[in-house]
Amino acid sequence: MFTPIELANGIYSVGCRDWDIRDFHGYEIREGTSYNAFLVTGEQNILIDTVKFPFKDELLANINRIMDPKKIDAVISNHTEMDHSGSIPGIMHKIGEDKPLYCSKMGAQNLKNHFNRDYNFKVVGSGDTVTLGNRTFSFLETRMLHWPDSMFTYLPDEKILFSSDAFGQHYAGDQFFDDDIGDEIMPHARKYYANILLHFSPRVQTLLADVAKLNLDIRMICPDHGIIWRKDPSRIITAYDRWSRQEPVNKALVIFDSMWESTTKMARAVTSGIESEHVGVRLMNTRRCHRSDIMTEILDAGAVAVGSPTLNNGIFPVIADVLTYIKGLRPQNKIAAAFGSYGWSGEAVKIINKEFEEMKWDMADPGVKVLYVPDENDLKRCFDLGATLAKKLKEKLTR
């Protein structure tokens, strides 16, 4: 439990930190996360979002330090994913099942489908404003950022934006605010964007344009995970603008797996070839690097080489895992090349190229396949493959 933190006059952060979680549905978290929930007190008391189910009692205890939870007059659900809605049934039971539950149209549908019951849903949409006691709440639907139900709640008088999962980070530490942690938070925010929001980048661009048009004065951003942006909320907005443009930088990745170290040798030669053209490169072994870390590096990499041995006429399972994950997050503007060692048929390069094609990545070269163990000539071909990939990236960046 942590002491609720007063963010502004009568507005508290009452959520919980999950210090133990390491695997967030396949996204590796090294430092836990937090499930942020917010209590807006006044003539009426409003709870914005809840926490993952096992943390329900901790949430209630946090609220209890401020007031009797039964005095909550309404709940706003910005996002129905279980880490934010899991305690809604428990909270509604505590405060009164018939109390209003504000959410988007899709939010009401999703909550019904999660808990198989009805609530006193008050459906709100973009531009709607509700006055509850002495506070005004306005809503902005952010459909598919990152679920159909997602929405933002904004307090125009206090100029605070409650942004659900957007602008969040999976991070649990001893700090609560951007000014406490400083630059160290940005890698967490970047990883979160790459793994949760990247595929909706065109929506992020539209949303940022909409928010700019609304001319909202945002003094504080309260996401549902991680630290609160109070010193410089524009910093994370600027970063989202940059990340969602998916502009490539002078950086390449070599992602590979190996069976008997032949593809490893090839990967190292590809890496040397890339470096010979003065393009920054990271060599990422899929059995050493977590898929969510590979994804984070893909965010701004301009070129990606993927290497896999052929196993049972297919690609290596771990490479298939990583490629499936990458493909779902739809990274754009990449130049790519495939390579791999094989024993008899050698389908891996062809299969990887097909994945590149489906992701609409530009293939720099048909790729290099090597029978069993690469000799010097084969390694030279791999070096040249890396050099070609790097040259094409440089050409693209100077265009």
Next chain:
Amino acid sequence: MDKYECPCGYVYDPAEGDMDNGIEPGTAWEDLPASWVCPLCGAEQEYFEKVD
């Protein structure tokens, strides 16, 4: 012309088309290219349902 709704809540309205993805206003649901997917969530056409 009939409207179709995606499970994510997006509604394809033939009167509006989907200009961001090259679909002119006035394009009926049946005339959408097979490659057209939900511009919000990426779902393929088979997941859409006709709006009554």
